Amino acid sequence: MSARLSSSVETVIAARKAAGSGALVGYLPVGFPDLKTSIDAAVALVENGVDIIELGLPYSDPVMDGPVIQRATQTALADGFKLGHGFEAVAAITARVDAPVLVMTYWNPVLQYGVDRFADDLLAAGGAGLITPDLVADEASEWLAASDRTGLDRVFLAAPSSTDARLRQAVERSRGFVYAVSTMGITGARADVDQAARSLVARLRDAGSTSACVGVGISTGDQVREVLGYADGAIVGSALVSALADGGVPAVARAAAALAAGTVA
């Protein structure tokens, strides 16, 4: 199996920046409301202006997630989600649209699947890499090795409470982008995206980051525009999951288009 030579995620982000804007990253969980619809919904995101897909693997104990995403992923688990469906979904989405697909997963499923085996199967399915909300770089030696071997992206998180030294580590160890957590909290749409996000991105710049995306709390096109004023990408999750839950693929397509309006320079 050949390794990736460069990060498609970084390439996409750089192209959007060169065009005077930034990237829109859209999160949806696999298997909600069912496997096929989750694939169709991810495809619809890309067709409506989302640049990078963050595909969540449902997990029994999602401590970083708020009620909207918890409800969706619990439904997927109750309906029989298996890890294999995650690879199936990545392959199906990348076969239909030309956008990088990052998988967002808590660490234990990867550990149980086998870190190397997971990396190989993700690469084979056409996945771009992993976002790991409960794996800090300090604990990630196996994943650092597997991602170096395969060339997969690895997105670590940076928080307003992180020290400068930890931000430097997140920047050095991440590939694709650094996930800047906008606020001290869990996922969920919020009326204001924190001022904390702006200063966190500034600190990440000081730490050498050229690819920092802001997530947690973003739910409108105006917020996307505001975030892209200082960051390289805006990540939206709960707002899309709510739309999918309430109105299916047509609704999530409309929500994506409305968010993407914020990426037009």
Next chain:
Amino acid sequence: MALRDELGPYFGEYGGRFVPESLIAALDELDAAYTAAKTDPVFQAELAELHATYTGRPSIVTEVPRFAEHAGGARIILKREDLNHTGSHKINNVLGQALLAKRLGKTRLIAETGAGQHGVASATAAALFGMECVVYMGEVDTERQALNVARMRLLGAEVIPVTNGSRTLKDAINEALRDWVANVGDTHYLLGTVAGPHPFPVMVRDFHKIIGEEARRQVLDLTGRLPDAVTACVGGGSNAMGIFHAFLDDPDVALYGYEAAGEGHLTERHAATITRGRPGVLHGARSYMLQDEDGQTIESHSISAGLDYPGVGPEHAWLNDIGRASYLPITDDEAMQALRLLSRTEGIIPAIESAHALAGTIKLGKELGPEAIILVNLSGRGDKDMETAGKYFDILDTAALAAEDEAPL
């Protein structure tokens, strides 16, 4: 290195910090405060004073010969953590952490609770120190430990029933972690067992190790020698680590942890994490856990809310792997029979959690024989369990009660 000197963050391959980046700063802050407090005579004196004047330490030991007749005639000595203020060992850790939280300038305590004993202890400390307190408790547990919910509310705490997932301890921990991520500035998460990310496993153990230190001396004074075995129930593992720790480097003292086997460890309804689980990451640490092949946590089952947890502290996982401690399953029924036996033979009603240790001790006593001395951690009292026990033995109405009194043991 002595086994007693292990300080984490890893115990062998277990432990670590598998948490969102947002919590790392708070864990570092806590670790630094704890490390400083360990060697700070002022902190140590404050805690010792609280234990002497509030908790009721040292807790006594009680030898139970009438109970021991049913356990092969071995000498059985109970370490009476049930006599502590608030009714269990949990207060040892809570007062230590609450003092640390005060030093850190935190004004709000949050806690998870299963049986409610840790929640009650946390609410108690918050009342004592004038802090705000929020306790997360699985909805299933708020129902089976309703008395403790009322106690927490009376103490001024807010109890939030958790309706996600299995609606038990595991989900209460998830919810407390989410609260902590959002409010880490003014909030201390008072984790109630030797699980979770570093420094919790080592810090909670250290706040409980006084149990074993006292008991080791008390058994020596009473019998002139060390016990042959030390036993405890294991949920997350705090009362067990607390009593094991002082004996870790006594090679002739065997250590036994009893896990909740629910309807049987070979059924699908149990909480026998080390017996039936395998290593994985849950709630911030690598340890044994109950999980399916995809790494999804499997819901545990036990009649005892405090043991109904699909994980276990990393130090226990390590002690198991190196063969220093043994972990064995005890069913709901074995525990309930032991609860009744201790009540009737000694006039001591144990918590259902602690009854698992008693049931294990009955089997162990029969194996070791009358020459043996066994020290048991009686981690809590059974007041909170009267409704469960009343239903289990069908003794809630007077007619049934009278009939029960005629029944042989």
